[in-house]
Amino acid sequence: MDAHNRDALRVVSNKNRPTREQAEEAVRTLIAWAGDDPTREGLLDTPKRVAKAWEEWFSGYQADPAEELSRVFEEVGGYDDLVLLTNIDVESHCEHHLAPILGVAHVAYLPKSKVVGISKIARVVEIFSKRMQTQETMTAQIANALMDAMDARGVAVLVDAKHQCMTTRGVHHPNVSTVTTTFTGEFKTNDELRGRFLRHIDRAQVVQR
Secondary structure (H helix, E strand, C coil): CCCHHHHHHHHHHHCCCHHHHHHHHHHHHHHHHHHCCCCCCHHHCHHHHHHHHHHHHCCCHHHHHHCCCCCCCCCCCCCCCCCEEEEEEEEEEECCCCCCEEEEEECCCCEEEEEEEEEEHHHHHHHHHHECCCHHHHHHHHHHHHHHCCCCCEEEEEEEEEEHHCCCCCCCCCCEEEEEEEEEEEEHHCCHHHHHHHHHHHHHHHCCC
16 A cells, blocks of 8 residues: 555544544534524534535545455466456545545456456445545556556556536536546556557447447
């Protein structure tokens, strides 16, 4: 696990982490700052609901991707070609405005001698997305976690997402999506392999439409 990921996990175990009650009080403060009355009937339970929502939205801080990838299988029957998952849902929040980032991730790897359960790959995407993130960092984290855990010949990750900090505020461009990629190992050095990965994604997008 790289230093950035360790630091993110360390926040959770810090004894100075605020209590749930303090978190709820912070929500009341924001409601009042926005111009409403946190004591009115419709908002009385909002702080509790927001705290509960944050537990889900940022649950990635309490999960370790290395643990998810700790069980690998070495009986691969000689398989050494592309393993690709397309259209893994991404639900994240940008670290600058805490606005939602919604999109999909496409992840592929080339096994050397180990494979991992495909659900674990989706789970790793979920863990990193359930944190305050930039899309660029998240894309690299997913690729590096898979590369390290499986000693793969290469990993490719492409994330295609819309940022509500751009679609619902600021410049207000609702149709703009952001695409980020990370290629490691053979995906980084082999143009043909990288092209196969991208063509598979294009076909998957056509089928989905």
